[in-house]
Amino acid sequence: MxxxxxxxxxxxxxxxxxxxxxxxxxxxxxxxxxxxxxxxxxxxxxxxxxxxxxxxxxxxxxxxxxxxxxxxxxxxxxxxxxxxxxxxxxxxxxxxxxxxxxxxWLPPGALPTVLARLRRDEPDVLLVDHLRVHEGGRLEVDASSHLLRGVDGCVRLADRPELLRVQHTAWNKVVRRAFLDELELRFHPGWYEDIPFSHPLLIAADRIGVLDHVCYHYRQGRLGAITSTRSGRHFDAFVQYERLQQWVARHVTEEWIRTDLFGLMINHYLVVVGNDGRVHPRLRRGFFRRVAEHYRRYLPSGGYARPGGVAGLKHRLVARDSYLAYKTLRRAHRLAGSLRPASPAGAAAPDAASGGSGPLAADAAAPSEADRGSALAGRG
Structure with missing residues (x-):
């Protein structure tokens, strides 16, 4: 040192x-x-x-x-x-x-902007916006960025519940150290380490600041990214969500929070299991079975609002533990997708973990949360 x-x-x-x-x-x-x-x-x-x-x-x-x-x-x-x-x-x-x-990396002017907002609002957590930067320099707005608009000063999650769907990474949150210590939050080993860290910050905060300004550049497509690495370590997601659910069981009484987190969890799992670059075909059935097991274990007593379209159908198949039907649907959907016109350059891909509701929302290649697309998350 x-x-x-x-x-x-x-x-x-x-x-x-x-x-x-x-x-x-x-x-x-x-x-x-x-x-x-x-x-x-x-x-x-x-x-x-x-x-x-x-x-x-x-x-x-x-x-x-x-x-x-x-x-x-x-x-x-x-x-x-x-x-x-x-x-x-x-x-x-x-x-x-x-x-x-x-x-x-941080874009020019990001740090002075963050410092000014910390001094002005003194939040427990400050959310900042980001851009995905692809090889060649193409910039992409994240599918959850619109959720950061229209917040002046500090709010609680109950005031702006949609903030729970903001990209759930550690790097888009500036956190008051004493607040972090009060929660006794630290990172756990393994991939998808942001899952049990990021959500509790927003749930417990009395003062959430929102900075609708691009303060972070998130590199895409780097060799070794976990979002394009086939590995059994993607099963770490289940352990991390179990840690989150244990924290929720101890600290959360609001049913809407439990319900929203459940839907986000299933969406995230479907993103991972549907991505050829992450889960090898021979591991897909086992991953799907684990998703179905978590569905049964953590399903809120009052149910939850499934997404519409193909995404909602996948939720139903998870609920029934119907892997063969899911496999058939996935294959048909992939074939249909290959016949669609390409999206315009720079368009944001739907991101299931941040609330995308289009037909690709639960099987998107775009990383969510904690799919932090970096070999940093997968090293060790």
């Missing part, structure tokens, strides 16, 4: 780092480059070298030299994204914390 903090900053930015040598400098410079002296004094960057196998550790130490606001935490073994975030959080001294992934 280098550089000890001399004062408590307003904001600590925690950046876990592993195998991103080609992207790391862009990420670091997007955070600290161009800040005024006053702004830089309010920011602390805590970078965690998660036993990166490339030159990332060396790059971090070089970048920290002469920059007192940069601190490097070096781990002796690779622990994965969630636990690396925890290691950075343990060293962070800021009043607020923002988890930024090291293959992503």
């Amino acid at each position: 280098v550089n000890e903090p001399t004062r408590s900053p307003l904001l600590s930015i925690v950046v876990p780092v592993h195998g991103v040598e080609a992207y790391l400098y862009q990420c670091l410079e997007s955070i600290l480059g161009g800040l005024s002296a006053a702004e830089a004094a309010e920011v602390e960057l805590v970078a965690v070298d998660d036993a990166s196998p490339d030159r990332c550790g060396e790059m971090l130490r070089s970048y920290a030299a002469g920059r007192p606001q940069v601190r490097v935490v070096s781990l002796t073994r690779n622990v994965g994204l969630g636990l690396a975030r925890n290691a950075g959080l343990a060293e962070a001294t800021g009043r607020y914390v923002w988890f930024v992934d090291s293959d992503d």
